[in-house]
Amino acid sequence: MKRPKIVVLGAGYGGLMTVTRLQKQLGSNDADIVLVNKNDYHYETTWLHEASAGTLHHDRVRYDVKDVIDRSKVDFVQATALKVDHQAKKVILDNGELDYDYLVVALGGASETFGIQGLDKYAFSIVNVNAARQIREHIEYQFATYKAEEVKNPNRLTIVVGGAGFTGIEFLGELGNRIPELCKEYDIDQKLVRVICVEAAPSALPGFDPELVKYAMANLEKKGIEFKIGTAIKEATPEGIIVAKGENETEEFKAETVIWAAGVRGNPIIEASEFENMRGRVKVEPDLRAPGLSDVFVIGDCSLVINEEINRPYPPTAQIAMQQGELVARNIARLVKGNTHLESFTFDNKGTVCSLGDDDAIGVVFGKKVTGTKASFMKKMIDNRALYMIGGVPLTVKKGKFNIF
Amino acid sequence: MKRPKIVVLGAGYGGLMTVTRLQKQLGSNDADIVLVNKNDYHYETTWLHEASAGTLHHDRVRYDVKDVIDRSKVDFVQATALKVDHQAKKVILDNGELDYDYLVVALGGASETFGIQGLDKYAFSIVNVNAARQIREHIEYQFATYKAEEVKNPNRLTIVVGGAGFTGIEFLGELGNRIPELCKEYDIDQKLVRVICVEAAPSALPGFDPELVKYAMANLEKKGIEFKIGTAIKEATPEGIIVAKGENETEEFKAETVIWAAGVRGNPIIEASEFENMRGRVKVEPDLRAPGLSDVFVIGDCSLVINEEINRPYPPTAQIAMQQGELVARNIARLVKGNTHLESFTFDNKGTVCSLGDDDAIGVVFGKKVTGTKASFMKKMIDNRALYMIGGVPLTVKKGKFNIF
Incomplete structure (x- = not known):
């Protein structure tokens, strides 16, 4: 047979x-x-x-x-x-x-762009390793070019993240830690850098506990992230994005880097x-x-x-x-x-933990709210568990996250 | 007084x-x-x-x-x-x-572009730290983008170096070592990469001993560098360069990266x-x-x-x-x-040594011809000497090149 x-x-x-x-x-x-x-x-x-x-x-x-x-x-x-x-x-x-x-x-x-014009052409999406490498290099190239060019284009130092859902917030957490490193690498004053998160929904992290959302936003704002919540992207252009403002008005955010992380x-x-x-x-x-x-x-x-x-x-x-x-x-x-x-x-x-960079996180695990280094530790254990479930101890040892405080 | x-x-x-x-x-x-x-x-x-x-x-x-x-x-x-x-x-x-x-x-x-059209706009020059960082990031961004884009632009993997003088040759030596690393980093088949050196003069490294020039070109060619000697750049464009071919003809080399190292x-x-x-x-x-x-x-x-x-x-x-x-x-x-x-x-x-990457060089030191690791060692000693002359032992220890075989 x-x-x-x-x-x-x-x-x-x-x-x-x-x-x-x-x-x-x-x-x-x-x-x-x-x-x-x-x-x-x-x-x-x-x-x-x-x-x-x-x-x-x-x-x-x-x-x-x-x-x-x-x-x-x-x-x-x-x-x-x-x-x-x-x-x-x-x-x-x-x-x-x-x-x-x-x-x-x-x-x-x-990636789902919901038919928003220009997003597929002018925005990056965090969809696979190839895209991740390109996003990393795109941002670095903007910083390097800003420093080298004679006539400075300040929009090279502006990054727009579309979406304050899970991916958007986790990416912002990493950016919050990465921007100071990039500024040091390219001799750029950090005050010139803007990271703007635009979210159409009336809150960041919809579905999350409001107290945890507040914690996340406050800590990301401390790292210099600006939030525009309840703000829908109308269009992405070669220069940045156009958002709805009130009933009939629009506003433009100029940015050489737009990451779409909302669908x-x-x-x-x-x-x-x-x-x-x-x-x-x-x-x-x-x-x-x-x-x-x-x-x-x-x-x-x-x-x-x-x-x-x-x-x-x-x-x-x-x-x-x-x-x-x-x-x-x-x-x-x-x-x-x-x-x-x-x-x-x-x-x-079993719960959900949203990281806010290597050193901070928020989440609910087995029904309990966690924040800060404790949540960050649990996030790393969740990451390691996925390795263990698929590849057992050898893979976990090889690829796991053990940079624990 | x-x-x-x-x-x-x-x-x-x-x-x-x-x-x-x-x-x-x-x-x-x-x-x-x-x-x-x-x-x-x-x-x-x-x-x-x-x-x-x-x-x-x-x-x-x-x-x-x-x-x-x-x-x-x-x-x-x-x-x-x-x-x-x-x-x-x-x-x-x-x-x-x-x-x-x-x-x-x-x-x-x-940088001196001798009035060649487009060079100031479309070519990079290795003139300072800001430019060096931008060139490094530009090349990496091209590799990252090639791997991520759906419709591949093969010109992203072509680098044209204008000039086979001292700077051009030394840069080619480093590229020869760097390209395999970039291919590994971005999962790109090295056979797709082209590095083309275009030199208007009838020889590379004018003024150098012909035997040493031959050694240098042969070793760089082994690393995949293509030489177009006796070939003058007529124009740089957004797509690459146009060179003179014979009396009245021209030829185009498409490249997303053009480095001008000739003046x-x-x-x-x-x-x-x-x-x-x-x-x-x-x-x-x-x-x-x-x-x-x-x-x-x-x-x-x-x-x-x-x-x-x-x-x-x-x-x-x-x-x-x-x-x-x-x-x-x-x-x-x-x-x-x-x-x-x-x-x-x-x-x-006191002599001149031209490096061909970290591990190879050619030169004339105190009247004697040197090649290979010996020349490379002398090059590093020359680099260290400049540090010593200006900043003494402390600076030499801090910034010197001691990666000696």
């Missing part, structure tokens, strides 16, 4: 969790497992704000996929997945095709493959299969799971993607073994 | 040599000494190619002026000197004026102050005074001294500037002490 073929698209948190669990739960003769990923490395999406600010080298936020997969059980294919052909049960890659018996779509998200949607493959979706995300069944498809699971940023308590989707996080990966591995193992009774997914929210 | 006031413009090799010798030769009551410099630091002009390539941090190529001057004898003024008013015996600064009894103009050189002229103050000059350089009297001016000495890149043997000017180097500084200090000390019989300058050429 032919072994069933399991194809996992994406080596992010969800995909790697699926593969590392499957390789434990299935023997070599039970199934063929194929992992497809654009790069030969995994990167920590939740650490990219550090690589983008230049506070952590990008090699610290990635590791080789081969370091965590069991090559005797899992084949690795480096390719970009373009489309799923549900009828033919195959995946179209940029360099070939792969058929599957079971498919896991774990391809992560993409995530699912991977383009979801729409290209005609899954039922909302902004590229598939509202999955309780067992994490795509509606109407018995052989396709969707997890991570491409999936949408409703938080019944508030009747809104859970935000896409590494935590939920990893829990989904664990469940999908168990469910596929059941299917492979002929058991069609699948488990349902319930999210076990 | 009023103490005579000695003003030294520029804290480069010549200026600092003058001041550090004057502060030894004169007592506090003999004269007032004022040193004027744009920055509060001295930089090693002859090391800037390393900072530009990113192989040596710019803080390694500079030190505080205050570390080498005797503050009890020398006042330091941070300012840009704009013009000398010979009649009124004063110097116009960007932030004031200074009168003088004796003036030393030691302001260094500026030096004197500081603009020379022309602004209506000194007799050729390309901003003053053909000085044997005692290093400007023609017709008994109280103004000109040294370093702003001065022009004829090599009688070949009836051509000595190229402007750190070695000649420092020897001039020593002589000017002695001559001014004589004048201050009422002795009007001044010494004449003769250049004592």
Whole structure:
């Protein structure tokens, strides 16, 4: 009898969790497992704000996929997945095709600009290692050029961050620590530098405890960050951004660096493959299969799971993607073994910590509010836990964060 | 009786040599000494190619002026000197004026583009720390952007160096070592990178021993450098450069980075102050005074001294500037002490070593040809000697090059 073929698209948190669990739960003769990923490395999406600010080298936020997969059980294919052909049960890659018996779509998200003009052209997004390196170098090049040019363009020293959500705030925390270093490196007076955060919602970090939000904003303001809350970006231009001011007026913030950190949607493959979706995300069944498809699971940023308590989707996080990966591995193992009774997914929210730089954070962990160095310590433990869950002790030792006070 | 006031413009090799010798030769009551410099630091002009390539941090190529001057004898003024008013015996600064009894103009050189269209706008020149940092960051930003952009612009990975003279060749040597590092940093295949050196003269390193030139070119070619010798740049454009090809044809080299390293002229103050000059350089009297001016000495890149043997000017180097500084200090000390019989300058050429990266070099030292690690060692000793001459053992220990094999 032919072994069933399991194809996992994406080596992010969800995909790697699926593969590392499957390789434990299935023997070599039970199934063929194929992992497809654009790069030969995994990167920590939740650490990219550090690589983008230049506070952590990008090699610290990635590791080789081969370091965590069991090559005797899992084949690795480096390719970009373009489309799923549900009828033919195959995946179209940029360099070939792969058929599957079971498919896991774990391809992560993409930046969502909500149709705001110019954002895709003039703003950077913290979406992967390539983008993070470019953002880091863009900012540094602006500082270097400002110092070298005869006619100074002060907008080179202005950075606009669009969005005071999780990514925006964590990036601002790193920038707050990085700007003084950059000023020293390029002999620039720090008073000339502006970092402006623009957020359309009536509060930073929507959904967070207001007391913690207040703490975060106060500490970031101390580091020189300016907040424009309740301010929507209308347009990005080559010179900066235009925001709405009152009913009919607009205001311009000139900046040579604009980072858009306010929206995530699912991977383009979801729409290209005609899954039922909302902004590229598939509202999955309780067992994490795509509606109407018995052989396709969707997890991570491409999936949408409703938080019944508030009747809104859970935000896409590494935590939920990893829990989904664990469940999908168990469910596929059941299917492979002929058991069609699948488990349902319930999210076990262990808490959320938002960093404010290397030395400060806010969060709620196991229901308790934490701030400052204690929260920062817990954030590092959360980061290390993700490494441990996927790569065990060796990976944690190799890539973990142990710069603890 | 009023103490005579000695003003030294520029804290480069010549200026600092003058001041550090004057502060030894004169007592506090003999004269007032004022040193004027744009920055509060001295930089090693002859090391800037390393900072530009990113192989040596710019803080390694500079030190505080205050570390080498005797503050009890020398006042330091941070300012840009704009013009000398010979009649009124004063110097116009960007932030004031200074009168003088004796003036030393030691302001260094500026880039000379020989009227080639677009070079001033589209090419970088390795002229100071600010420019070096910008070049380093520009190159890195091109690599980062190439990797991040969806539609790849291969010209981001092409660097054109205009000029295979001393600076051009030394910069190419550093680039040869830096490119593999950049490719690793940004996950770029080194085969995609091009470094092209364009030189109008019929040979690289004109004036150097042909055997040494051959050695240098062969070793740089091994590191991937392409040479276009006997090829004149006609124009620099936003896309690269256009060179002459044959009689009437032209050829374009597309490159996002163009470094112009082929010409030096004197500081603009020379022309602004209506000194007799050729390309901003003053053909000085044997005692290093400007023609017709008994109280103004000109040294370093702003001065022009004829090599009688070949009836051509000595190229402007750190070695000649420092020897001039020593002589000017002695001559001014004589004048201050009422002795009007001044010494004449003769250049004592101890040799020249041209580096080809951290690990290779060519040169002639005390009349002997040297190559490879031996030459590279001598180059580092020459660099250390400049530190020692100006700042003694403490500065040499602090800033010297001791990465010896």
